Amino acid sequence: MPHEQEQIDKEQQDILRRNVHGRRLGRPLSPARKKALDALMPALEVSSSALEAEAALDPTSLFTDSSAETWLEIGFGSGEHLRHVMALHPDINYIGAEPYINGMSAFLKDLYELEIPTDRIRVHMDDALLLVDSIKDNSLDGLYILNPDPWHKYRHHKRRIVRPETLDKYARVLKSRGKLIMTSDVSYLSEWMCMQAAQHPSFKWQADSKADWQDTPKDWESTRYENKGRDAGRYQNYLMFEKI
Numbered sequence: 001m002p003h004e005q006e007q008i009d010k011e012q013q014d015i016l017r018r019n020v021h022g023r024r025l026g027r028p029l030s031p032a033r034k035k036a037l038d039a040l041m042p043a044l045e046v047s048s049s050a051l052e053a054e055a056a057l058d059p060t061s062l063f064t065d066s067s068a069e070t071w072l073e074i075g076f077g078s079g080e081h082l083r084h085v086m087a088l089h090p091d092i093n094y095i096g097a098e099p100y101i102n103g104m105s106a107f108l109k110d111l112y113e114l115e116i117p118t119d120r121i122r123v124h125m126d127d128a129l130l131l132v133d134s135i136k137d138n139s140l141d142g143l144y145i146l147n148p149d150p151w152h153k154y155r156h157h158k159r160r161i162v163r164p165e166t167l168d169k170y171a172r173v174l175k176s177r178g179k180l181i182m183t184s185d186v187s188y189l190s191e192w193m194c195m196q197a198a199q200h201p202s203f204k205w206q207a208d209s210k211a212d213w214q215d216t217p218k219d220w221e222s223t224r225y226e227n228k229g230r231d232a233g234r235y236q237n238y239l240m241f242e243k244i
């Protein structure tokens, strides 16, 4: 691995240790959230042993139905979108990655209290890239990255979850014709993500017209972040890519 990349990887691990792992708990959990975590986490969390080897994890092996499509959502927040697609596509397996326990517990509380079946959902409460690195080549059908943190400053761009190095990782784990779906209402971040993915040799942008990235796709569930942005006068861009 070139020295520069090693340095970036090390910095990223340090940042995550400080900023992701260090702030896993924002505010104290309510008893209901704690109960849901205790009840569901042991069965739903991707085990740490599954994450140990690089590119070895077959994601379908995490589910009872190993013949179904398997999609990953990175940074699901409180899980509104994940819950929506689970209801919309009950025959698809989903893995949700969210490092913050407040978001994870909100999602699990909904699953628990609404008695949503959990045979098609698995979760990872840590940096999504640790999970992505453990997944074997050409094994995911789709990947959602919705409203990722923008990391505004230029010197922080290397922390973005969508950048050339992470796109290499996403391209590795996606199947041929697998989908990469990204959104943002931060215009320069949308532009950045779109440019990085469009310039990547493994991805093809699926848009033919403005409407394809400006209009809300059919059956779309807006997340809390998306609604807040819209209320503040910002517009979401929907960036649909396919692995070629």
Ligand SMILES: C[S@@+](CC[C@H](N)C(=O)[O-])C[C@H]1O[C@@H](n2cnc3c(N)ncnc32)[C@H](O)[C@@H]1O
Binding pocket: 020, 074, 075, 076, 077, 078, 097, 098, 099, 100, 103, 126, 127, 128, 129, 145, 146, 147, 148, 149, 161, 223, 224, 225, 226
């Ligand atoms: C701006 S929020 C968007 C949440 C959600 N996707 C939505 O649209 O409502 C960004 C999310 O990415 C998560 N995140 C940040 N770094 C991450 C990482 N390395 N791996 C997985 N999730 C991450 C944050 O915890 C946060 O929930």
